[in-house]
Amino acid sequence: METETIQRKSLSEVHGSIDASQRKGWRKMLAFIGPAYLVSVGYMDPGNWATDIAGGSRFGYSLLWVLLMSNLMALLLQSLSARLGIVRQLDLAQASRSAYSRPVNFCLWILAEIAIAACDLAEVLGMAIGLQLLFGLPLIWGVSLTVLDTLLLLVLQSYGMRRIETFIIALVAIIGGAFLIEMILAKPSLPEMARGFVPSLPNDEALYIAIGIIGATVMPHNLYLHSSLVQTRRYSPGESGIWSAIKYNFIDSAIALNAAFFVNAAILVLAAATFFKAGLNDVEQIQDAYKFLSPMLGTHWASLLFGIALVAAGQSSTITGTLAGQIVMEGYLNLRIAPWMRRLITRLIAIVPALLVIIIYGEQETGALLIFSQVVLSLQLGFAIIPLIHFNSDKTKMGIFVIKPWVKVAAWIIAFIIVGLNVKLVISEITDWLIVAGNNAWIIWLTAIPICVGAAGLLIYITIKPLIERRAAERDARIPHGHAVTLDMTHDLTYNRIAVTLDFSDIDNHTVRSAVAQGGKQARYLLLHVVETAGAMVYGSHIADHESHRDVASLENYRDQLRAQGYTVDIKIGYGNPRRCIPEMVLEFQADLLVMGAHGHKFFKDLVFGTTVDTVRHRVNVPVLIVRV
Known part of the structure; x- marks a missing residue:
């Protein structure tokens, strides 16, 4: 397995800060527990609450299966994220930077930042709503006050990673305990809950909520976060140490994510057992849920526990969002700024849309904004999941720790489900926008649709690029290796008939100089050029357009210059496809060497301009000298 070097370690201030290498038994397990709990709080943040409450109040228990499916997806994807960080000692963003070009990485960074901003929006609103419910603070004040919690992470980080993890686990315990009591008070119907695990989608609105649930559960920024947090552990070097780290981190993920599943299921079940059962199908505001819980469950503790859990969820999520x-x-950018500034920028990006919605539309629209933020998260998922699968499937980088075929298949199925649902949602939403816009639909055609097409192109590119590269590497690896032979150095190798392809660009000078260096003035040279105009493709040598005459004159110019210096030179013009014409002219000339100029095109340019050099060298049976500047 090859060694990878980067400019700095992921989360360098806490990298390898917890020693798990010298511990045994349950102490070793405890040493690894922690990273997944920081990840799990993202699975129970206020954005989840909004989608779970909306799903439970509108459709009862029928979307429980979506939560279960999302949790299984999350467990597999988070385990892949942890494996990447453990084996390659790179987080997902660093691995992407090493695999893709700078423009692609910049686009992926923008999308990741959008996902983090959407997540932070949910945290801002959740904290503000919690403060309003518990203390009567106006929502707009609560949103403004959330700027101050940027200092919390800085304080916790000064005490080390273990203190951050302990603080988060305590908040998770508060959330889980609150909803355990809420579940006992709600007394849900167990048979109806069981039927909720049978897959069904009542209508398109249920699809929108289901995608929001997936986006709120399988969060893209958590994949970046987990691949970095697992690197805070130091474990024994070597194969056994890495396998041990993978195993314990999977256990950590299973425990933490099942706790998150319990919280999400409890919120949805609570909404179904109270609001849906009472016919309150339009409850999607967290404030409404808080207000209705006490009279419906017969105790003021119901609302109080709900508010406390909400504040705990918002505060815990804000810490992990900062780290992500x-x-x-x-x-992605290999750029580091002061943590307080990074947190402040992220929070301000989230506060602006929250304040605008509250000021323009009022506090009653915050629930819809929360659900929208989770749908935005879901739309970003493909751009994180697909590279993650590729990196874990790369045997050259992962070595013996590469994922098994059945894991790869399951991961791709998850990716296709998520991307497929998102494509359906985007098409449905844009269609509705076009209908509503009427005569102003051209605005959507000029803005939203090009963005969607660009995003789709980026998604296709990051999907197929590693597949193409891996296939080429596997093809090369299948070529059998020979053995050393006795070298015959008794005779000079001379070329007497040299064909030279020219295209009338700056590289011609280097191509001709390289050719004459091989044969000197004793060899015979044939200067070749192929006319590729549309007319030449159709009429061949019968074409008599301006470009053909100009190309002949240019070849004659080269010939005359070389003859004046004592070289034996002829010229030959071809018409049509150069990948077909050049081998034919080389064969006709009976050349024993072909010299070609190359421009170093890569991927996209090859798709546009074609790969003439690569094709020609496989179609001729003489040595080919490729000149590149």
């Missing part, structure tokens, strides 16, 4: 933002910026 740092990981994404450093990984």
Whole structure:
């Protein structure tokens, strides 16, 4: 397995800060527990609450299966994220930077930042709503006050990673305990809950909520976060140490994500057992849920526990969002700014849309904004999941730790489900926008649709590029290796008939000089050029257009210059496809060497301009000298 070097370690201030290498038994397990809990709080943040409450109040228990499916997806994807960080000691953003070009990485960074901003929007609104419910603070004040919690992470980080993890686990315990009591008070119907695990989607609105649930559960920034947090552990070097780290981190993920599943299921079940059962099908505001819980469950503790859990969820999520933002910026751009500034920028990006919605539309629209933020998260998922699968499937980088075929198949199925649902949602939403816009539909055609097409192109590119590269590498690897032979150095190798392809560009000078260096003045040279105009493709040598005459004159110019210096030179013009014409002219000339100029095109340019050099060298049976500047 090859060694990879990068400019700095992921989360360098806490990298390898917890020693798990010298511990045994349950102490070793405890040493690895922690990273998945920081990840799990993203699975129970206020955005989840909004989608779970909306799903439970409108459709009862029928979307429980979506939560279960999302949790299984999350467990597999988070385990892949942890494996990447453990084996390659790179987070997902760093691995992407090493695999894709700078423009592609910049686009992926922008999308990751959008996902983090959407997540932070949910945290801002959740914290503000929690403060309003518990203390009567106006929502707009609560949103403004959330700027101050940017200092919390800085304080916690000064005490080390273990203190951050302990703080988060305590908040998770508060959330889980609150909803356990809420579940006992609600007394849900167990048979109806069981039927909720049978897959069904009542209508398109249920699809929108289901995608929001997936986006709220399988969160893209958590994939970046987990691949970095697992690197805070130091474990024994070597194969056994890495396998041990993978195993314990999977256990950590299973425990933490099942706790998150319980919280999400409890919120949806609570909404179904109270609001849906009472016919309150339009409850999607967290404030309404808080207000209705006490009279419906017969105790003021119901609302109080709900509010406390909401504040705990918002505060815990804000910490992990900060860390994810740092990981994404450093990984994709290799750029590090002060943590307080990074947090402040992220929070301000989230506060602006929250304040605008509250000021323009009022507090009653915050629930819809929360659900929208989770749908935005879901739309970003493909851009994180697909590279993650590729990196874990790359045997040259992962070595013996590469994922098994059945895991790869399951991961791709998850990716296709998520991307497929998102494509359906985007098409449905844009169609509705076009209908509503009427005569102003041209605005959507000039803005939203090009963005969607560009995003689709980027998604296709990051999907197929590693597949093409891996296939080429596997093809080369299948070529059998020979053995050393006795070298015959008794005779000079001379070329007497040299064909030279020219295209009348700056590289011609280097191509001709390289050719005459091989044969000197004793060899005979044939200067070749192929006319590729549309007319030449159709009429061949019968074409008599301006470009053909100009190309003949240019070849004659080269010939005359070389003859004046004592070289034996002829010229030959071909018409049509150069990949077909050049081999034919080389064969006719009976050349024993072909010299070609190359421009170093890569991927996209090859798709546009074609790969003439690569094709020609496989179609001629003489040595080919490729000249590149």
